[in-house]
Amino acid sequence: MATTYAVVGKRVPRVDAVDKATGRSIYGSDIYLPGMLHCKILSSTQAHAKIKKIDFSKALAVPGVKSIITAADVPDIMYGTVGNIRDRSFMARDRVRFIGEPVAAVAAIDEDVAEYAVSLIEVEYEPLPAVFDVLEAMKEGAPLVHEKLQEYEGSTGLRKGNICSLLTATRGDMDAGLSEADFIVEGTYRSQPINQGYMEPMACAAEVEPSGRVTIWTTTQAPYAIRNTIAETLQLPMNRVKVIPLEIGGGFGAKLRVSFEAFCVILSQKTGRPVKMISSREENFTAIGPRLECVATIKTGVKKDGTITARQVHAVYDTGAYLGPGVGAGVGHSTGPYRVPNFKAESYAVYTNKIWAGSYRASGVADMVFAVESHMDEVAACIGMDPFDFRLKNILEEGDRSLTGEVIPTMGLREMGEAAKTGSNWNTRKQEDGWGIGVAFSDWKSGTGASTATVSLNEDGTVSVLTGTVDIAGSDTSLSQIVAETIGVPFEKVVMAKKDTDAAPFNGPTGGSRVIYSAGRTVLQAAQDAKEKVLRLAADVLEANQDDLEVVNERVQVKGSPDKGRSLAEIARLSSSSKYGSIMGQAALSQLPFAPIYNAVVVEIKVDKETGMIKVLNFTQSQDLGFAINPNSVEGQMEGGAVQAIGRALYENFIFDKGKPVNPSLTTYLLPLALDVPPMSTIMIESVSKEGAFGAKAVAEPPGFGAPAAIANALYNATGIRIRDLPLSPDKVRAALKAKQSGS
Amino acid sequence: MKKNFIILNVNEEERELYVYPHRSLLDTVRDELQLTGSKKGCDEGDCGACTMFLDGNPVTSCMVLAVDAAGRRITTIEGLSNGTKLSPVQQAFVEHGAVQCGFCIPGLIMSGTALLTRNPNPTEEEIRMAISGNICRCTGYTKVVEAIQAAAASYSR
Ligand code: FES
Numbered sequence: 001m002a003t004t005y006a007v008v009g010k011r012v013p014r015v016d017a018v019d020k021a022t023g024r025s026i027y028g029s030d031i032y033l034p035g036m037l038h039c040k041i042l043s044s045t046q047a048h049a050k051i052k053k054i055d056f057s058k059a060l061a062v063p064g065v066k067s068i069i070t071a072a073d074v075p076d077i078m079y080g081t082v083g084n085i086r087d088r089s090f091m092a093r094d095r096v097r098f099i100g101e102p103v104a105a106v107a108a109i110d111e112d113v114a115e116y117a118v119s120l121i122e123v124e125y126e127p128l129p130a131v132f133d134v135l136e137a138m139k140e141g142a143p144l145v146h147e148k149l150q151e152y153e154g155s156t157g158l159r160k161g162n163i164c165s166l167l168t169a170t171r172g173d174m175d176a177g178l179s180e181a182d183f184i185v186e187g188t189y190r191s192q193p194i195n196q197g198y199m200e201p202m203a204c205a206a207e208v209e210p211s212g213r214v215t216i217w218t219t220t221q222a223p224y225a226i227r228n229t230i231a232e233t234l235q236l237p238m239n240r241v242k243v244i245p246l247e248i249g250g251g252f253g254a255k256l257r258v259s260f261e262a263f264c265v266i267l268s269q270k271t272g273r274p275v276k277m278i279s280s281r282e283e284n285f286t287a288i289g290p291r292l293e294c295v296a297t298i299k300t301g302v303k304k305d306g307t308i309t310a311r312q313v314h315a316v317y318d319t320g321a322y323l324g325p326g327v328g329a330g331v332g333h334s335t336g337p338y339r340v341p342n343f344k345a346e347s348y349a350v351y352t353n354k355i356w357a358g359s360y361r362a363s364g365v366a367d368m369v370f371a372v373e374s375h376m377d378e379v380a381a382c383i384g385m386d387p388f389d390f391r392l393k394n395i396l397e398e399g400d401r402s403l404t405g406e407v408i409p410t411m412g413l414r415e416m417g418e419a420a421k422t423g424s425n426w427n428t429r430k431q432e433d434g435w436g437i438g439v440a441f442s443d444w445k446s447g448t449g450a451s452t453a454t455v456s457l458n459e460d461g462t463v464s465v466l467t468g469t470v471d472i473a474g475s476d477t478s479l480s481q482i483v484a485e486t487i488g489v490p491f492e493k494v495v496m497a498k499k500d501t502d503a504a505p506f507n508g509p510t511g512g513s514r515v516i517y518s519a520g521r522t523v524l525q526a527a528q529d530a531k532e533k534v535l536r537l538a539a540d541v542l543e544a545n546q547d548d549l550e551v552v553n554e555r556v557q558v559k560g561s562p563d564k565g566r567s568l569a570e571i572a573r574l575s576s577s578s579k580y581g582s583i584m585g586q587a588a589l590s591q592l593p594f595a596p597i598y599n600a601v602v603v604e605i606k607v608d609k610e611t612g613m614i615k616v617l618n619f620t621q622s623q624d625l626g627f628a629i630n631p632n633s634v635e636g637q638m639e640g641g642a643v644q645a646i647g648r649a650l651y652e653n654f655i656f657d658k659g660k661p662v663n664p665s666l667t668t669y670l671l672p673l674a675l676d677v678p679p680m681s682t683i684m685i686e687s688v689s690k691e692g693a694f695g696a697k698a699v700a701e702p703p704g705f706g707a708p709a710a711i712a713n714a715l716y717n718a719t720g721i722r723i724r725d726l727p728l729s730p731d732k733v734r735a736a737l738k739a740k741q742s743g744s
Numbered sequence: 745m746k747k748n749f750i751i752l753n754v755n756e757e758e759r760e761l762y763v764y765p766h767r768s769l770l771d772t773v774r775d776e777l778q779l780t781g782s783k784k785g786c787d788e789g790d791c792g793a794c795t796m797f798l799d800g801n802p803v804t805s806c807m808v809l810a811v812d813a814a815g816r817r818i819t820t821i822e823g824l825s826n827g828t829k830l831s832p833v834q835q836a837f838v839e840h841g842a843v844q845c846g847f848c849i850p851g852l853i854m855s856g857t858a859l860l861t862r863n864p865n866p867t868e869e870e871i872r873m874a875i876s877g878n879i880c881r882c883t884g885y886t887k888v889v890e891a892i893q894a895a896a897a898s899y900s901r
């Protein structure tokens with residue numbers, strides 16, 4: 001029973017599309033403030049060393065240099081990336097732990113002068129033993145990245161050597177589960193370091209007024225997190241720090257936390273002038289945390305009929321020099337969307353002397369999806385079962401419980417899986433040499449967390465919405481659709497206010513696919529509240545019962561007698577002198593119930609056995625997403641995520657040599673280009689959720705998960721070779737084919 | 745180092761400037777003329793976000809020196825629309841949902857426009873080829889290609 005809506009579910013153009021297509025949108029680097037100075041950073045050349053001395057006298061003498069700061073100018077207050085362990089500060093203090101770590105910052109009249117001054121700063125280092133490989137770092141006796149790990153504030157599961165976090169989970173009886181199995185399959189899977197590849201390098205500006213009030217303009221997914229971190233670490237009251245989020249030229253997780261804002265703030269405090277920093281592309285590889293590798297070993301017990309009886313998982317995440325996010329996925333995403341009655345998982349985060357691990361599209365999950373979904377195919381192969389059927393046999397059923405005991409709403413999971421099978425060429429395989437097909441499933445929780453919104457009705461009947469949620473993927477458009485539909489006005493009558501952290505109360509970040517589900521529900525409630533207030537006043541004015549009123553064509557009228565009514569504009573005008581005051585609806589929400597989303601990708605490939613090159617021929621994905629508020633945005637998210645995942649499958653690889661980034665540029669770190677992209681077909685399964693606005697759940701994360709495993713599985717299907725470490729580069733494929741030939 | 749005096753003809757307006765000989769056209773247009781629609785994604789010629797036309801041909805303006813662009817006809821994204829009226833390629837990007845974060849979009853629109861001016865009836869392969877110097881991390885290119893295909897109709901008419 002499809003409900004028909006006037007505004008939601010429609011392909012309306014994004015509200016910001018014209019500004020972006022004409023070059024008028026203002027991103028971080030587009031801020032020009034009167035009298036502003038430019039900031040450049042000096043970063044560490046050593047992977048692990050004591051800082052003996054920093055001499056910046058020559059740099060300070062350069063005409064046009066206004067200030068130089070080092071750790072001595074930054075309050076000695078540590079902060080944490082994840083919020084649970086405070087292991088880092090903005091600038092290296094006494095010791096550097098990775099190549100690229102900021103050591104000093106210069107403010108000068110222009111970028112050239114600042115850069116020249118940076119080149120004159122002399123740092124004397126005393127090198128320390130360093131460790132680069134995550135498995136080496138775990139061993140007893142490995143050089144310690146943080147000698148004072150035990151003293152840090154905050155809690156983690158385990159602190160031992162370089163291990164800075166451990167998460168575990170168990171269910172059922174592992175031994176019994178394994179002994180019930182007819183076969184036990186084990187494999188170790190390794191994913192590679194990945195740079196987020198957002199197109200806009202980090203850029204920000206800060207101005208400190210003589211009163212001490214700080215304004216920060218920045219490109220960010222999380223303005224409140226920036227405000228809070230800056231306020232806490234620079235010891236400023238939160239209400240004296242205003243963060244103005246500008247357009248975001250892509251983030252994918254990288255823009256969830258402070259980048260260079262603190263340097264601009266401190267330099268502005270010192271100079272009394274606004275300070276701007278535009279980072280170079282290279283700095284976005286060397287100073288902003290990428291994802292690092294994950295090594296996951298999975299052991300699964302299975303019966304001949306394909307029933308999974310047990311699974312054991314050991315995951316190790318390289319977290320680089322400071323603890324980043326992601327380790328939770330080693331536990332939470334190691335079952336996949338399947339029933340695993342007996343289960344045990346351990347997931348470690350381990351320090352190494354490399355740049356800290358940052359966030360990227362559901363940090364840590366993609367690594368586990370590669371491991372789990374490659375492994376699922378190996379298990380299917382072991383028992384001689386079709387990989388698709390094996391998955392569908394084991395998927396979660398209504399009533400199954402998660403590791404934490406909640407009932408998992410499976411919603412459209414089976415339908416989503418079946419649709420991927422029938423919507424692709426799974427059942428019509430080609431017999432060509434080198435042709436292969438592979439599948440991968442994945443799941444994600446629609447993100448929740450704090451959101452607030454106010455919806456006000458203006459005196460001409462237009463509607464203004466304020467939330468602190470920043471827009472990356474078209475959310476302002478979808479949120480406007482939700483408000484328009486709820487109040488009963490055309491889409492064009494709704495405008496999202498420009499936001500900053502002074503204007504709206506705390507909102508969670510734009511990340512983890514939380515905006516449409518959580519902020520969507522919040523603006524829905526605020527709009528309902530506003531509408532309720534409209535009807536309440538209209539009932540007085542029209543001397544009617546509130547329940548007998550409806551909004552039709554921007555008019556409140558009595559059901560059945562449409563001539564008895566008032567326009568929304570009239571109601572708004574009357575409201576300001578009414579006993580209720582102006583029409584303003586509001587809502588504040590935190591956690592919403594668990595609303596998982598499910599995705600399947602099916603990939604067809606052709607392997608060139610001479611060169612080892614894999615060409616992706618066709619890409620089908622199916623996703624259960626609740627309800628598509630704006631199908632254009634949904635498809636755009638699904639296509640974009642899929643292409644990132646293809647890059648990760650085939651060639652993206654951020655390489656380090658003894659902690660030194662080898663390919664920190666877009667010339668050498670390859671991102672997918674238009675020619676690399678296969679035909680895409682996207683299937684949207686709408687199994688409406690009870691909690692989301694109009695049934696919407698999340699979209700963005702899962703499309704980025706499946707491709708690496710699906711392509712590895714297709715490669716196996718095509719050639720019989722199994723590659724367990726990413727990327728699936730031609731040299732590895734060639735070597736594996738050769739080994740297979742000589743082996744058989 | 746001494747600055748040079750140059751006259752830049754940008755979007756049919758003549759601008760007199762003093763610039764260092766090593767300044768790129770991109771930095772000059774952004775910082776001196778405050779035309780910030782052209783973006784700097786890499787400053788190395790890799791990403792295409794800075795694409796402008798020089799005498800009608802697309803160039804990555806981060807790789808062109810401002811002094812070398814003096815006296816030539818420069819068109820930036822700001823010069824494509826006529827007042828508030830969008831060009832056909834801009835309009836198609838808006839209508840086809842080809843715009844996400846938007847950082848790459850000015851460059852892609854310039855490359856798409858250059859292609860259609862030269863070849864009003866491109867194949868899908870030719871479109872993909874024409875934008876292969878523009879990196880977009882958000883869209884996966886599918887809707888971008890569709891938008892350029894749709895815009896082609898108004899060129900081939
Ligand atoms: S900024 Fe010119 S090509 Fe990237």
Ligand code: FES
Nearest residue numbers: 845846880881882
């Ligand atoms: S739209 Fe974000 S990089 Fe293209």
